[in-house]
Amino acid sequence: MVSAWADSGPEAAEKTTANVSPIPRPARPSYVPPHMRNRDSQTQMAVSNPIHPNPSNSNQTYRNPNPNPAPIPSPNLSSAWVSNPRVGSLSRTGSWAAESEKSFGWSAEKNPNSNPNPRGWGNPGRQRNPPAAEPNPFAEEGSKLNSTLFDQENTGINFEAYEDIPVETSGENVPPPVNTFAEIDLGDALNLNIRRCKYVKPTPVQRYAIPISLAGRDLMACAQTGSGKTAAFCFPIIAAIMRSNVPSRPRSGRSSFPLALILSPTRELSMQIYEEAKKFAFQSGIKVVVVYGGAPISQQLRELERGVDILVATPGRLSDLLERRRVSLSMVKHLALDEADRMLDMGFEPQIRKIVETMDMPPAGKRQTLLFSATFPREIQRLASDFLSSYVFLAVGRVGSSTDLIVQRVEFVLNEEKRSHLMDLLHGQRASGAHGKHALTLVFVETKKGADSLEYWLCSNGFPATTIHGDRSQQEREQALRSFKSGVTPILVATDVAARGLDIPHVAHVVNFDLPNDIDDYVHRIGRTGRAGNSGLATAFFNDSNISIARPLAELMQESNQDVPTWLQKYASSTRSSYGGGGGRNRRSGGNRFGGRDYRRDGGRGSSDRYGGGGRYGGVQGNVVSSYGSPAGYGAYSNPGYASAWD
Numbered sequence: 229m230v231s232a233w234a235d236s237g238p239e240a241a242e243k244t245t246a247n248v249s250p251i252p253r254p255a256r257p258s259y260v261p262p263h264m265r266n267r268d269s270q271t272q273m274a275v276s277n278p279i280h281p282n283p284s285n286s287n288q289t290y291r292n293p294n295p296n297p298a299p300i301p302s303p304n305l306s307s308a309w310v311s312n313p314r315v316g317s318l319s320r321t322g323s324w325a326a327e328s329e330k331s332f333g334w335s336a337e338k339n340p341n342s343n344p345n346p347r348g349w350g351n352p353g354r355q356r357n358p359p360a361a362e363p364n365p366f367a368e369e370g371s372k373l374n375s376t377l378f379d380q381e382n383t384g385i386n387f388e389a390y391e392d393i394p395v396e397t398s399g400e401n402v403p404p405p406v407n408t409f410a411e412i413d414l415g416d417a418l419n420l421n422i423r424r425c426k427y428v429k430p431t432p433v434q435r436y437a438i439p440i441s442l443a444g445r446d447l448m449a450c451a452q453t454g455s456g457k458t459a460a461f462c463f464p465i466i467a468a469i470m471r472s473n474v475p476s477r478p479r480s481g482r483s484s485f486p487l488a489l490i491l492s493p494t495r496e497l498s499m500q501i502y503e504e505a506k507k508f509a510f511q512s513g514i515k516v517v518v519v520y521g522g523a524p525i526s527q528q529l530r531e532l533e534r535g536v537d538i539l540v541a542t543p544g545r546l547s548d549l550l551e552r553r554r555v556s557l558s559m560v561k562h563l564a565l566d567e568a569d570r571m572l573d574m575g576f577e578p579q580i581r582k583i584v585e586t587m588d589m590p591p592a593g594k595r596q597t598l599l600f601s602a603t604f605p606r607e608i609q610r611l612a613s614d615f616l617s618s619y620v621f622l623a624v625g626r627v628g629s630s631t632d633l634i635v636q637r638v639e640f641v642l643n644e645e646k647r648s649h650l651m652d653l654l655h656g657q658r659a660s661g662a663h664g665k666h667a668l669t670l671v672f673v674e675t676k677k678g679a680d681s682l683e684y685w686l687c688s689n690g691f692p693a694t695t696i697h698g699d700r701s702q703q704e705r706e707q708a709l710r711s712f713k714s715g716v717t718p719i720l721v722a723t724d725v726a727a728r729g730l731d732i733p734h735v736a737h738v739v740n741f742d743l744p745n746d747i748d749d750y751v752h753r754i755g756r757t758g759r760a761g762n763s764g765l766a767t768a769f770f771n772d773s774n775i776s777i778a779r780p781l782a783e784l785m786q787e788s789n790q791d792v793p794t795w796l797q798k799y800a801s802s803t804r805s806s807y808g809g810g811g812g813r814n815r816r817s818g819g820n821r822f823g824g825r826d827y828r829r830d831g832g833r834g835s836s837d838r839y840g841g842g843g844r845y846g847g848v849q850g851n852v853v854s855s856y857g858s859p860a861g862y863g864a865y866s867n868p869g870y871a872s873a874w875d
């Protein structure tokens with residue numbers, strides 16, 4: 229497992245190497261040739277805004293030479309989508325967006341508080357130079373969007389799946405949740421983009437996390453895989469930046485001064501967050517930039533020089549940029565760690581601590597810190613509290629479980645029989661029509677070598693497959709993901725580098741060919757299916773080499789209302805004494821089996837002195853325990869956990 233993360237861990241040299249071939253940057257600003265720049269808006273739109281091929285519907289190009297662009301079509305607002313004019317007037321776009329501002333019906337004259345340079349890019353020569361046109365991040369959905377932009381259809385999320393979900397918040401004066409996006413001051417630009425994403429209502433984690441974050445509180449949030457955590461931290465960051473009157477950024481050498489920093493453990497996840505954040509921030513005037521290893525640093529530097537409000541980064545590449553003094557964190561007001569438990573796990577923690585505590589970032593209390601994950605072991609919670617100030621703890625769903633939407637199967641398969649067993653599964657899928665573009669299969673293996681060899685074997689046996697792991701170049705990794713997503717190779721063989729965060733539509737089946745040692749890794753892996761309220765299937769191959777995970781696996785399955793095979797139960801009970809609950813979750817979760825409970829509520833019980841954090845928050849006040857449905861649904865959490873090997 230370690231090797232699988234090596235490429236994204238701190239020891240990884242996320243520095244540019246000569247032999248890394250340049251990769252196409254994600255959705256770079258489309259170049260408008262000089263001879264096109266002064267053409268009429270019709271021509272310009274054709275270049276810059278594929279969302280509106282009909283120029284009469286177009287108005288949002290940053291360099292729209294037409295001083296009186298046609299207004300954006302009046303959205304057919306449902307009751308849930310009444311925009312807030314107050315925020316609209318505050319949420320003005322960057323200085324180069326004056327034209328689009330008019331088309332939203334706001335103007336500098338109308339808003340006496342308006343700041344002509346709200347993003348505060350203090351170096352006019354460099355940072356205020358806007359891109360020629362903001363590429364449309366919704367362009368992929370292009371033609372479809374034209375007719376459905378304002379439809380109130382959502383992406384198919386099954387909100388009923390969340391009806392009875394238990395929710396727990398703790399901390400002092402926890403802001404109440406909302407039921408609709410309309411209840412929150414998110415600003416017109418963001419509201420419009422939420423509708424473009426076809427999010428009709430907030431998911432449970434969004435209902436709670438967005439108001440808490442908008443109130444400026446620090447937050448540690450645990451919510452199931454695929455439940456919309458990315459938007460839950462992006463929306464309040466974007467809204468807060470839009471509302472704020474940002475002072476001019478210092479003119480300090482060639483440094484960039486982001487206002488928000490989002491860190492994630494892998495390159496692909498950082499890319500994905502960046503793509504999402506760009507959609508949410510489209511035409512808001514907020515500039516999102518991503519930096520990650522394995523890609524040429526020169527392009528990223530150029531992008532940073534054009535200005536950055538929200539920086540999405542992997543820790544390695546960010547550290548490199550900080551050392552080169554090309555990024556300063558002195559103006560960071562919002563710090564978000566996605567997959568926060570992984571970011572604070574042993575591999576990354578020193579690097580994160582260095583970035584957060586020893587660079588020029590404002591300390592906890594002076595910045596807002598948002599930590600999100602589907603799993604939050606108790607020990608990591610305690611570590612994480614070092615980065616937080618008077619925070620709210622939020623647990624949505626059976627934290628650490630992966631929703632009942634994922635059917636979990638465990639089969640006893642000897643190592644030498646795994647390949648033929650996999651083949652049987654794949655043939656079965658084919659026979660039932662569950663294959664191809666709309667039924668992708670993700671197969672997790674333990675080693676990079678194992679991934680390559682399984683991929684070769686699958687391809688040789690008529691199952692087009694590709695692979696993603698740390699020995700592949702970044703270009704190859706991205707190509708593999710594209711090929712998988714498009715269904716060209718509907719099987720992806722992966723190490724844990726693909727276990728967390730990746731939101732790939734149509735993953736119907738996750739196969740744990742090699743089970744991980746840690747149950748939290750299992751949770752994240754199977755969470756690549758059954759996303760956003762959809763159902764999915766996860767099959768694990770178990771044998772004697774997986775004995776350490778037997779017990780937490782059986783417990784997890786029980787908690788998720790899955791059928792636990794009798795033989796697995798036997799393994800689980802036979803390991804009770806010898807492994808002390810092993811498999812990661814229980815070792816680390818201590819007083820609560822699924823780490824879905826605020827460790828402060830136990831007075832930091834079981835915390836060691838090692839980090840000096842234990843007990844500090846003992847007796848946390850203002851607990852709120854709530855539930856979407858029956859509070860009784862939370863009964864499962866009252867079971868005492870097992871002695872933590874870490875404590």
Ligand SMILES: Nc1ncnc2c1ncn2[C@@H]1O[C@H](COP(=O)(O)OP(=O)(O)OP(=O)(O)O)[C@@H](O)[C@H]1O
Nearest residue numbers: 385427429430431453454455456457458729731760
């Ligand atoms: N309010 C919403 N309505 C409809 N779809 C949504 C909503 N919020 C998020 N989604 C969609 O749900 C999917 C999962 O979201 P996301 O990737 O943020 O999950 P996550 O909780 O971060 O998962 P993981 O724990 O695996 O990282 C995405 O495709 C996203 O577009």
